[in-house]
Amino acid sequence: MSLWFTEKQTSSFGITAKVNRTLESENTDFQQLDMVETQEFGNMLLLDGMVMTTEKDEFVYHEMIAHVPLFTHPSPKNVLVVGGGDGGTIREVLKHSSVEKVTQVEIDGKVVEYSKKHLPHISCEYGNPRVELIIGDGFEHIIKSENRYDIILVDSTEPVGPAAGLFTKGFYAGIAKALKKDGIFVAQTDNPWFKADLIKNAIQDTKEIFPIARLYTCNIPTYPSGMWTFTMGSKVYDPLKVSIDKIFDINGKYYTPELHYASFVLPKFLQSLCK
Amino acid sequence: MSLWFTEKQTSSFGITAKVNRTLESENTDFQQLDMVETQEFGNMLLLDGMVMTTEKDEFVYHEMIAHVPLFTHPSPKNVLVVGGGDGGTIREVLKHSSVEKVTQVEIDGKVVEYSKKHLPHISCEYGNPRVELIIGDGFEHIIKSENRYDIILVDSTEPVGPAAGLFTKGFYAGIAKALKKDGIFVAQTDNPWFKADLIKNAIQDTKEIFPIARLYTCNIPTYPSGMWTFTMGSKVYDPLKVSIDKIFDINGKYYTPELHYASFVLPKFLQSLCK
Known part of the structure; x- marks a missing residue:
């Protein structure tokens, strides 16, 4: 199975990244928090589905x-x-x-x-x-x-x-x-x-x-x-x-x-x- | 139906854009040529699936x-x-x-x-x-x-x-x-x-x-x-x-x-x- 994460950065445009695995996920008191391991950018922190930071950039x-x-x-x-x-x-x-x-x-x-x-x-x-x-x-x-x-x-x-x-x-x-x-x-x-x-x-x-x-x-x-x-x-x-x-x-x-x-x-x- | 074009810019990362319609497409003597109308970037010219130019940028x-x-x-x-x-x-x-x-x-x-x-x-x-x-x-x-x-x-x-x-x-x-x-x-x-x-x-x-x-x-x-x-x-x-x-x-x-x-x-x- 090939998993891809997609962030819609506008209603009609976005980025997509291959995900090796989801490391951890939860709905905190404030937001949806996901940590995924991507192929291209290493570990990636997402808040409410938006990329916050990645190891590579x-x-x-x-x-x-x-x-x-x-x-x-x-x-x-x-x-x-x-x-x-x-x-x-x-x-x-x-x-x-x-x-x-x-x-x-x-x-x-x-x-x-x-x-x-x-x-x-x-x-x-x-x-x-x-x-x-x-x-x-x-x-x-x-x-x-x-x-x-x-x-x-x-x-x-x-x-x-x-x-x-x-x-x-x-x-x-x-x-x-x-x-x-x-x-x-x-x-x-x-x-x-x-x-x-x-x-x-x-x-x-x-x-x-x-x-x-x-x-x-x-x-x-x-x-x-x-x-x-x-x-x-x-x-x-x-x-x-x-x-x-x-x-x-x-x-x-x-x-x-x-x-x-x-x-x-x-x-x-x-x-x-x-x- | 919601159509999205995705360009894999690397084997594990890409962009994706909502396409209103395909204006014209053909396999020329040299490459695959597509002209699509996107929501975010206007008309977009693609060669072999790669974005070459868009009206907006x-x-x-x-x-x-x-x-x-x-x-x-x-x-x-x-x-x-x-x-x-x-x-x-x-x-x-x-x-x-x-x-x-x-x-x-x-x-x-x-x-x-x-x-x-x-x-x-x-x-x-x-x-x-x-x-x-x-x-x-x-x-x-x-x-x-x-x-x-x-x-x-x-x-x-x-x-x-x-x-x-x-x-x-x-x-x-x-x-x-x-x-x-x-x-x-x-x-x-x-x-x-x-x-x-x-x-x-x-x-x-x-x-x-x-x-x-x-x-x-x-x-x-x-x-x-x-x-x-x-x-x-x-x-x-x-x-x-x-x-x-x-x-x-x-x-x-x-x-x-x-x-x-x-x-x-x-x-x-x-x-x-x-x-």
């Missing part, structure tokens, strides 16, 4: 959500990660020795549990004394935080299901309050081919609250359209004015000093979404 | 294969396009008023015929007096050309089927001979996630023959992995040394003056393929 997302803002800030000490239960984002954040503490607020403890078991190279930093893992609601955590974080990374699922409260203007305002006076946030904001409105709203909302608002992109084969965007809001530091000499080797496979800047250079159709 | 490929080399050359007059039967590449080439003649050698006249009928916004420049369309073998045309072209664009299918003769070192040597002493070629060279060896060979072969050999990328949602590469070989002109003032507005949707340079900035894993 996870490095792109995790390096790009973390290092672009962390190198933009001259000395990030306190970092908050909302979501990101697979652990890949905190793994990258911890490569910055200036970071004293990463607080992670993941709503679904099962995602962490499954990732520890089936994605050991991604979840490898759970247990690091610099990491505080809170199983809870990221929005609530942000609302009660004030002037606390240098960096906030919103490593959430799509704005459906448990992440529906994210991607709203109130959320961005809450982030601004939770950040220190020179803080930076980055949120994953989906792809421009099928979710143009989401990006348009995210960048507009960010512009209204942060003096510096920028979009940057990367290529992730298992995500819709292969092009992924991140929205950055920064109170003081401009990612394009970072001195290249400050960017040390993070020993990664995607992010490079030159790509730090180039990832902000947008195709014309995407530029027009940001106006 | 064709602009990326065509702008990027054409404008990067044409702006690298200070005054391109004679341009050769190998393949590219849908017409999108010549459409972009003709935006450069310095171009006196585009010669296109497409092996399969049926591709041109279907594109004229079903992809009118892509094939719109057939009939332009600056275009000479030759239905024939691109390799043979190159072999008998000497010191003739300013630019050669290899807009071929994958290196299977009729395009198997392309992507060889002999082909690149032939291209060098067919080019003028300051000529430039660009070939589409697939994606780095599933075809790393193809890229590695293409860039190595190019380096052995051309003083300037570089890879650049773009995002195409319907192509494998969403990241596409082009290999450029240039005898004299460096694409990274083009003065940005020389790049005029091509009235496109992807290529911009800034992206001209940024498209050469490669992720680390792709850089290592080019060493």
Whole structure:
């Protein structure tokens, strides 16, 4: 028997991947959680039928959500990660020795549990004394935080299901309050081919609250359209004015000093979404 | 009935698209040719079951294969396009008023015929007096050309089927001979996630023959992995040394003056393929 998993990324387009076996599945308190072993991408974590991460291409997302803002800030000490239960984002954040503490607020403890078991190279930093893992609601955590974080990374699922409260203007305002006076946030904001409105709203909302608002992109084969965007809001530091000499080797496979800047250079159709 | 087309981009991964209807299909002298109307991407041209072009995302490929080399050359007059039967590449080439003649050698006249009928916004420049369309073998045309072209664009299918003769070192040597002493070629060279060896060979072969050999990328949602590469070989002109003032507005949707340079900035894993 040949098993194929298909994710409908829109109502009329999707990806399909050969599945060797299902490693574990359950309906958690928040979402449908599946861990499958694929032929092409290794172990793959799915939430509500959408690919969240795979062993083969996870490095792109995790390096790009973390290092672009962390190198933009001259000395990030306190970092908050909302979501990101697979652990890949905190793994990258911890490569910055200036970071004293990463607080992670993941709503679904099962995602962490499954990732520890089936994605050991991604979840490898759970247990690091610099990491505080809170199983809870990221929005609530942000609302009660004030002037606390240098960096906030919103490593959430799509704005459906448990992440529906994210991607709203109130959320961005809450982030601004939770950040220190020179803080930076980055949120994953989906792809421009099928979710143009989401990006348009995210960048507009960010512009209204942060003096510096920028979009940057990367290529992730298992995500819709292969092009992924991140929205950055920064109170003081401009990612394009970072001195290249400050960017040390993070020993990664995607992010490079030159790509730090180039990832902000947008195709014309995407530029027009940001106006 | 709900019809879905699936392209297996590797033996264990692919894309799937809802098809409203098949517009036309036939087994030509060279390949299986299908034109389908998809819900998400409009009309879609398939060769041997692989997506060649779609109405929604064709602009990326065509702008990027054409404008990067044409702006690298200070005054391109004679341009050769190998393949590219849908017409999108010549459409972009003709935006450069310095171009006196585009010669296109497409092996399969049926591709041109279907594109004229079903992809009118892509094939719109057939009939332009600056275009000479030759239905024939691109390799043979190159072999008998000497010191003739300013630019050669290899807009071929994958290196299977009729395009198997392309992507060889002999082909690149032939291209060098067919080019003028300051000529430039660009070939589409697939994606780095599933075809790393193809890229590695293409860039190595190019380096052995051309003083300037570089890879650049773009995002195409319907192509494998969403990241596409082009290999450029240039005898004299460096694409990274083009003065940005020389790049005029091509009235496109992807290529911009800034992206001209940024498209050469490669992720680390792709850089290592080019060493």
